[in-house]
Amino acid sequence: MNVLVWFRNDLRITDHPALALAAEAGEAVLPLHIVDPAEWAGAARSARQWDFRAESLRELREALAALGAPLAVRVGDPVAVLDKLCRLHRIGRILCLDDPACGPLDLRVAEWAASAGVALAILATGPGAAAALRALPAVEPGPIPPARALRLAPDRCPHRQTGGRAQGLLLLQSFLDRRAEGYRAGRDHPLLAERVSSRLSPHLAAGTLSRAEVRAAVADRLAARPGGDWGPGLLAFRAALAPPAPVAPPPEDRAADPARLAALHKAETGLPFLDATLRCLAATGWLPARLRGMVASVALHHLGLPEHAAGAVLAAGLTDHAPPVHWAQIRRAATGRPADPIALAASLDPGGAFTRRWLPELAEVPPPFLQEPWRWSGAPRLLGRRYPEAVVDPATALRDARHRLAQRPAAPPVELIDWSGARPLRGRRMPATPGQLCLDL
Ligand SMILES: Cc1cc2nc3c(=O)[nH]c(=O)nc-3n(C[C@H](O)[C@H](O)[C@H](O)COP(=O)(O)OP(=O)(O)OC[C@H]3O[C@@H](n4cnc5c(N)ncnc54)[C@H](O)[C@@H]3O)c2cc1C
Known part of the structure; x- marks a missing residue:
């Protein structure tokens, strides 16, 4: 047979x-x-x-x-x-x-x-x-089609990760040899995370590496009893590696506000930390979990976009898109406390280096006003010209979102895919x- x-x-x-x-x-x-x-x-x-x-x-x-x-x-x-x-x-x-x-x-x-x-x-x-x-x-292998044959739009991502198992193994090796020491302290940091995180996610999503082999490699490294911050870093990584319970994609239950959706898509919301994060995503195809959570939360709560639309914009930017993981996290953002992008910027990007790297048009904005350029006296010559006006007033949007959440009846149980x-x-x-x-x- x-x-x-x-x-x-x-x-x-x-x-x-x-x-x-x-x-x-x-x-x-x-x-x-x-x-x-x-x-x-x-x-x-x-x-x-x-x-x-x-x-x-x-x-x-x-x-x-x-x-x-x-x-x-x-x-x-x-x-x-x-x-x-x-x-x-x-x-x-x-x-x-x-x-x-x-x-x-x-x-x-x-x-x-x-x-x-x-x-x-x-x-x-x-x-x-x-x-x-x-x-x-007598089986023709058949061509591996290019993206355009699948009608996928041209998608410039200059720092996209490369596919294939060989690349995955190199990443795993460099993580265990050099990078994991900084994992615990740096995995949420907008500038450090790209180095100290494993970056294995697209490989785990496509299965070029198995979770079991990554877990085994971590166990071997831990067995060598590495000193300093290596042990805690590897343990934190091992905990992150556990697959969460998968969640089904949300229904397309309501239409998204087209202007707000377009602003999110083009990284032109006028909220600097969010736009910087979206530009980083567009150029690299990757974000640390904390920034993914912020994008999802602001898109859902501040911009009021439905889960299917907000989740799809974020997903399309991710090289590692894995539907069961992604939709579980979108659900979490929808039911969790709304993120405050200005407070998050103050804690994750206090000097503004990340925001300025991705938004060079804000170069002349003085540090105290970087995340709220509308409060700066020079705003009239910047906003609506070289950088967009904010699509929502973030303080009002946050207050309204918190109020809505407080009024909401308890969330229905999440629909897990009990596969x-x-x-x-x-x-x-x-x-x-x-x-x-x-x-x-
Ligand atoms: C809104 C949102 C959407 C997300 N969408 C995806 C997605 O489409 N695909 C995807 O692989 N991950 C997704 N994640 C999870 C997480 O952000 C990424 O797995 C992680 O940032 C990938 O980088 P890394 O491989 O360097 O992770 P590391 O921190 O080095 O972790 C190693 C591996 O553990 C798993 N992992 C780590 N953090 C999480 C987490 N919070 N939830 C689930 N698994 C985790 C991933 O497989 C990851 O590759 C999402 C998180 C959020 C908040």
Whole structure:
């Protein structure tokens, strides 16, 4: 029986029990990645995310080719692609890894697989690697499409992180060798965070590295009992690494104010710390968690944007966009205390170096007025000319947001994606590799 190994957000050949199982069985293997245009058409998606993924796919294709079976890439609706390939290549079994981002899709695939008589096994993540693969004959690998083929808008991100496992491993190494010492103290700092944070997030989102291997590398480093601030830094990092409970994307329940949405999109809200943060995001594709939280909170509470719209603007800027993580954090910002961007700037960017780096048009604004340029006597020659007027009065917007929050009835419970239990998937749990479970459909 031929077997198809479906790679989703697990673009690696190690820590991959599905690939290991296929290799062990000695069957002819078709490794596949499906690019779903509908998924990439969403407002939260962007060319920077695709470019990172395309680089990771290229590297995965090479790694799989070295094992004997290069990665095939197909563009289309996943069920239609799987149906066509299974018929064409007489595939009797599909193996893949469980993935919180794929819950609703897995339901559709499970339904199709049952009707098509194809066995589908969704395996728990865990250890496992293939020594060699027997390729299915006569399979065209297929091109890895450029971003424009997916109709993604041109997206200049000069400091975007590079995809592929090799880059991920280099980052992990440099973090554990040199950078983690400053993690605890510097991870929220707008200027230091880009160095002392691991920057592993796009690799964990695409699965070029597994969380388990990162955790194991941290454990090895901790076992060497590093002194100074290394231990606390590594422990704080290990705690951050635990995946939060995933949350479903919010409904598109109301329209966003177009002027405010555009201001957020263009980093022209007139609130300097927010605009500086948004420009940093546009140029790098990354922000530390604290600044992501501030962007989300101000977009939701000060600007009054709905969760789906505010979350999508932030997500599209992130190379590491991971829907289950992202929407959980947006929900948290929506239900939590509204952030005060002026107070946050005072604590995170007291000298204004970060704000001035990204907003050079504010160079002449004296330090006491940097975050509130409307209070400066020179404001008339700056605001509405070289820098926009604030879209909202931040003090009034904050007061109103706090008032609204105090009036609001208790938030309904967050809808978690219980992807292991709540899916109406039926099957027998069986070990995939020793110690691992798989949901055999
Ligand atoms: C509003 C908002 C939106 C977010 N959207 C995303 C997203 O789309 N994709 C994403 O990967 N992370 C998201 N995060 C979480 C967090 O900000 C990033 O994971 C982190 O900043 C990535 O940088 P790093 O890899 O250097 O993190 P490090 O601090 O070095 O942490 C290592 C890893 O731990 C995990 N992690 C760290 N902090 C968090 C956190 N607060 N919540 C969940 N996981 C965490 C990530 O996998 C991260 O790569 C969001 C946070 C907020 C507040």
